[in-house]
Amino acid sequence: MANKEPGMKVPEDLLYTKNHEWARIEDGTAVIGITDYAQNALGDITYVELPEEGDHFEIGKVFGTVDSLKTVAELYAPLSGEVLEVNAKLPNTAEQVNEDPYGDGWMIKVELADEKEIEQLLPAAEYLKLVSKQAKQKS
Amino acid sequence: MELKTTPLHSRHVALGARMAAFAGFDMPISYDAKTGGMLKEHLAVRSAVGMFDVCHMGEFWVTGREATKFLSWACTRTLVGVENGRAVYCMLLQKDGGIVDDIIVYKLNDETYWVVVNASNMEKDFAHLSALATSFDVTLKNVSDATGLIAIQGPQAVQIAQQLFPEAVSLKYYRFMKNERGWIIARTGYTGEDGFEIFLPSAETPALWDALAAKGVMPIGLGARDTLRLEVGFSLYGHELSDTLRPSETYSAFAFDAAHTCHGAEAARAPARYLPIALIGATPKPMRAEEKILWNGQIVGSLTSGSVSPARKLGIGLGLIEVEKVPPTLPESAVFMLESGGKSREAVLTKTPFVSTPRVKGATKAAEKKFA
Numbered sequence: 001m002a003n004k005e006p007g008m009k010v011p012e013d014l015l016y017t018k019n020h021e022w023a024r025i026e027d028g029t030a031v032i033g034i035t036d037y038a039q040n041a042l043g044d045i046t047y048v049e050l051p052e053e054g055d056h057f058e059i060g061k062v063f064g065t066v067d068s069l070k071t072v073a074e075l076y077a078p079l080s081g082e083v084l085e086v087n088a089k090l091p092n093t094a095e096q097v098n099e100d101p102y103g104d105g106w107m108i109k110v111e112l113a114d115e116k117e118i119e120q121l122l123p124a125a126e127y128l129k130l131v132s133k134q135a136k137q138k139s
Numbered sequence: 140m141e142l143k144t145t146p147l148h149s150r151h152v153a154l155g156a157r158m159a160a161f162a163g164f165d166m167p168i169s170y171d172a173k174t175g176g177m178l179k180e181h182l183a184v185r186s187a188v189g190m191f192d193v194c195h196m197g198e199f200w201v202t203g204r205e206a207t208k209f210l211s212w213a214c215t216r217t218l219v220g221v222e223n224g225r226a227v228y229c230m231l232l233q234k235d236g237g238i239v240d241d242i243i244v245y246k247l248n249d250e251t252y253w254v255v256v257n258a259s260n261m262e263k264d265f266a267h268l269s270a271l272a273t274s275f276d277v278t279l280k281n282v283s284d285a286t287g288l289i290a291i292q293g294p295q296a297v298q299i300a301q302q303l304f305p306e307a308v309s310l311k312y313y314r315f316m317k318n319e320r321g322w323i324i325a326r327t328g329y330t331g332e333d334g335f336e337i338f339l340p341s342a343e344t345p346a347l348w349d350a351l352a353a354k355g356v357m358p359i360g361l362g363a364r365d366t367l368r369l370e371v372g373f374s375l376y377g378h379e380l381s382d383t384l385r386p387s388e389t390y391s392a393f394a395f396d397a398a399h400t401c402h403g404a405e406a407a408r409a410p411a412r413y414l415p416i417a418l419i420g421a422t423p424k425p426m427r428a429e430e431k432i433l434w435n436g437q438i439v440g441s442l443t444s445g446s447v448s449p450a451r452k453l454g455i456g457l458g459l460i461e462v463e464k465v466p467p468t469l470p471e472s473a474v475f476m477l478e479s480g481g482k483s484r485e486a487v488l489t490k491t492p493f494v495s496t497p498r499v500k501g502a503t504k505a506a507e508k509k510f511a
Contacts, residue, residue, distance in 0.1 A: 006172060043157075043169065043362075044178040046447045047424040047454075067425050069177050069362060069446060070168075094423065098176075 007040025008131065011102055015078070015118065016127035022102065023078045025118060030079050033106045034066065034097065037131040042068040045097045048090045050107055055083045057110070059117050064107065066097065079117050081110035145194035146287050146344040154358060161361055162258035164195040169360040180363035181449050184330055185496070188293035189359035190351045193336070194344060197261030198286045199268065201252040203277035210244060210252055212402055213271050215386060215395040223248050226313045226327055229394050230386055231267055232403025237382040240264050241374060241391055245315050245325065253323055253338070255288075257376045271402055287344030291351065292334035292359075292367075294497065299354055300335055303347075307335060312498065329364065331371030331496035366446050369455060371499040372417060372491025378428060378443040379415065379457055388413040390457065390491060413440070413459045418475060418486035419493065420454030423447050426477065426486070432458050433476040433483065439464040442477070450494045456486070 014022045020038035023030040039045065047067040057063045057077040064075040087106050090096060097105035112118075122130065142165040151158060156167035169177040183189050201210060211217045216229040225246055231239035240260040245253040256264040265281045272279055291299055300308050307316055307324040312333075315325035323338040339347060352358070365375070374380050374391040385407045386395030397408055420426060426445025431438050440460030448455045456477075473488040492499045 040171075043171070044176050046452075047422060049424070067423075069366065069425060072425075072427070091422070 005135075007037045008128070008135070009036040009102070010124050010128040010131070012124040014102065015121035015123065017076065017078045017121060018130065019076045020131075021076060021078045023121060025112075028112050028115065029084060029109055030081070030112055031106050031109045032078060033101055034073075034075065035127070035131075036101050037135075038073070039098045039101045039105070042066060042071065042073060044069045045094045048094045048097060048107065050086050050090065051083050053083050053086055056113075057081065057083070059120070067094075075107065077110070078121060079110060080113040082113070083108050084111050085109040143195075145192055146341040147192040147194060147289075147348050150345065150348055151192065151358075156358075156360060159361075162195055164258065166195060167192065167358070167360040169362045170358045174357055174359075177360065177362040177366070178449055180357060180359045181366050183357045184293045184332055184359055184363065184367055185450070186294070187357070188291060188295035188299055188334075189357045189363075190348065191290040191292065191359050191364055192348070193288045193290050194286070194341070195258035196288050197256040197258055197264065197281070197283040198288075198338060199254040199256070199265060200280040200282060201254055201268070201277055202250055202280075203275070204250060205276040206252055207249045209272055209275035209277045210254075211399075212275075213268055214242070214244060215399065215401055215404070215407075217396065217399050218244065218246060218252070221246050224314050224316060226315055226325055228313075228391075230380075230391065231264060232386070232401065232407055233382060234403055234406065236385045236403050236406030236409060238376075238380045238384055238386060238389070239267050239382060241376055241380055241394060243325075243327065245323065247317065255338075259377060285341055286338055287341045287347075288336060288338050289344065289347055289351070290328055290330075290334060290336045291356065292328045292330040292332045294333060296332070296334040299351065299356055302354060303350055304335075304337070310335075328498070329373060330367040331373070331492065331494070331499040332367075333497050365444075366449065369444050369446050369457065370448050370450065370492065370494045371496055372457065372493065374457075375444060379459075384413065384459075385409065385411065387411045388415065388459070390415045390417075410462075412462055414462050414465070415443075416440075416458050416460055416469075416475075417489050417491045417493065418442070418456045418458060418477070419448075419451070419489045420456075420477075420484065420486050422454065422484075423452050424454050424484065426454040426456030427479065428456075430456070431478040432460055432486075433478055434460070434465050434473075436476075437464065438478075439475075448493050454486070455493045457491070 151167040155172035214229040310326040328334040442458040445456035
């Protein structure tokens with residue numbers, strides 16, 4: 001978390017996707033959200049559409065959408081599994097995703113269907129490399 | 140295509156603005172690093188004051204013995220009998236009644252007018268006016284490149300004006316003056332708030348921007364400019380207005396005086412084919428231009444603009460529906476469906492403005508009076 005540039009916070013204890021989702025793995029479950037880089041790129045987020053508890057998603061499939069003033073982005077499941085819990089407050093407090101993407105802005109908690117999929121996720125250092133490159137290309 | 144830049148481009152870059160192409164210019168969308176983003180910029184204009192680089196807009200001088208006669212023929216409102224120092228919002232029409240552009244004409248005197256047009260239409264408008272001008276004793280001069288424009292908008296705009304150009308604070312809405320430096324200062328704007336628009340030589344524009352910044356005026360990008368104008372129901376050319384639409388088919392219908400004889404007026408009086416509507420959503424999911432509008436399961440039109448109202452925290456949009464596909468009188472609060480990406484959601488018919496502001500109160504009728 002040393003990097004203080006806007007959109008460049010990449011906590012070391014999380015795993016990431018190239019699509020800018022993060023996953024916090026714990027006891028066969030994963031809490032999922034979007035990264036600081038993603039929220040910064042989207043700008044002011046006004047609405048988040050999330051699945052319902054009990055829904056099942058395959059890795060890489062769309063599980064929701066995020067609307068900002070500028071644009072809409074689809075959310076891709078970083079891991080396969082069943083939705084155990086949804087951040088029910090989020091649809092009414094979507095700005096939490098901007099303000100605290102790794103905390104109050106979490107989106108869903110999933111029971112993992114296949115723990116081997118975890119190997120496909122990027123560790124923090126690799127994700128930071130990816131977004132640093134993307135940020136450079138943009139400027 | 141090489142993008143053009145405004146005299147304030149280096150200021151935007153230094154502020155770390157998100158830049159994007161707009162009307163051929165590299166323009167600031169928002170100044171996130173400085174302001175915290177589009178939403179904060181929007182709220183600053185509603186509650187305090189903000190400044191906009193609108194140097195991309197086009198400006199023409201129309202001068203000569205027949206300037207009043209010419210512009211009265213070219214524009215959807217007469218300039219005959221209009222007081223000097225008044226600004227008039229009107230349109231240019233094609234022969235078939237389609238809208239060439241919506242413009243503001245500033246009358247200095249019967250032989251001298253300052254005409255302000257949309258950046259995206261600048262060349263088209265100049266060609267259109269030049270073609271109409273051949274049978275009049277007038278001279279047209281396009282001074283868009285040499286002219287800067289900064290808009291200062293918000294309830295505190297007048298305090299800022301008091302400090303930097305006090306000569307203009309007594310101006311009433313839609314009035315303007317030319318000050319000693321030759322700047323045209325108008326009490327106009329595109330946000331629904333009180334404020335000023337200052338036209339000045341390009342070379343002097345950065346110094347005014349810096350003076351405003353030194354007073355703590357927040358820079359506002361085109362992103363917030365769009366939500367500000369949409370919240371008060373102002374039309375944007377290329378969205379609510381286009382060359383395939385007649386004035387009566389738009390929220391700017393009040394800019395067309397149907398009793399006035401002008402180029403394209405006859406065709407423009409034909410019955411409306413489209414009805415402009417304002418919709419509000421049930422959630423803060425933004426509406427988006429081009430989303431389909433459904434009535435009783437049938438596609439009847441699409442949104443021309445959409446976003447979220449920061450004040451109401453709900454999706455808002457302006458749309459255009461085909462008159463023959465809906466009942467002649469729609470019930471108040473009629474429920475339409477919006478469709479995008481295979482999903483649909485409800486949107487309720489409402490009136491503009493979505494939000495009442497000092498300059499735009501109540502329904503469109505009130506806004507009409509303000510513009511008159």
